[in-house]
Amino acid sequence: CYIEIDRFDSITKDREEFVVNTLVKVIAEAIGSLIGKRDVVCRFTDKVFCIISYGRDAVKYRKLANELLQKVNKNPVKIASDPISVSLSIGICFIDEGFANSHEVVAQADMLVQGLIESGGNGCQVYHARQKQHKAEARRVRWEKRVSEGNFRIVYQPIIELHGEPVPKYEMLFRMLRRETLPEQFLSVAESTGVIERIDMEMARRAIDLI
Numbered sequence: 203c204y205i206e207i208d209r210f211d212s213i214t215k216d217r218e219e220f221v222v223n224t225l226v227k228v229i230a231e232a233i234g235s236l237i238g239k240r241d242v243v244c245r246f247t248d249k250v251f252c253i254i255s256y257g258r259d260a261v262k263y264r265k266l267a268n269e270l271l272q273k274v275n276k277n278p279v280k281i282a283s284d285p286i287s288v289s290l291s292i293g294i295c296f297i298d299e300g301f302a303n304s305h306e307v308v309a310q311a312d313m314l315v316q317g318l319i320e321s322g323g324n325g326c327q328v329y330h331a332r333q334k335q336h337k338a339e340a341r342r343v344r345w346e347k348r349v350s351e352g353n354f355r356i357v358y359q360p361i362i363e364l365h366g367e368p369v370p371k372y373e374m375l376f377r378m379l380r381r382e383t384l385p386e387q388f389l390s391v392a393e394s395t396g397v398i399e400r401i402d403m404e405m406a407r408r409a410i411d412l413i
Contacts, residue, residue: 203253204293204311208323210249224281232273236266260328267292267326289324291315309387342395349400353379356408376401
């Protein structure tokens with residue numbers, strides 16, 4: 203279960219550190235009040251919590267997520283006379299033989315959450331591994347279309363030698379305009395879906411155009 207605090211950057215911007223820490227503590231306590239003895243919870247990033255749970259099916263997990271959403275949405279969090287309206291986006295992903303490793307599980311849950319956030323957040327989505335093949339094919343078609351239509355950008359990262367270099371060098375990095383994976387997962391997903399060859403050809407073409 204991947205739980206992200208919606209609009210975290212805008213909510214915490216210009217607020218004092220103790221307010222941010224208190225807000226995170228309130229969310230953590232809300233999660234802690236609902237989990238069971240067989241659940242393991244952690245703060246994954248500054249705005250994300252994760253739960254590893256045993257013995258819950260999709261119905262029970264949705265019930266947990268909906269209870270958490272209702273608990274957080276019920277009233278604004280009031281910290282030092284500063285009311286803060288908070289909502290969450292929750293991605294639920296079941297661990298089974300359909301995933302190669304834990305990174306794939308986290309990446310899939312994160313993708314569910316990013317999709318929710320793009321739609322306004324404050325919701326929950328569940329992913330089952332049996333949907334993986336269908337989603338992978340849909341992603342392949344979607345990514346090939348984006349590459350062919352130029353819906354990406356090239357980032358030029360300078361490479362500078364410590365002892366100085368008379369001619370500057372740059373590393374070309376491929377970035378989709380709409381993120382669907384964690385950055386560190388992009389290449390492996392592109393390879394698994396067969397889109398990497400299209401990307402390689404486009405990168406080579408761009409490099410040649412610069413010469």
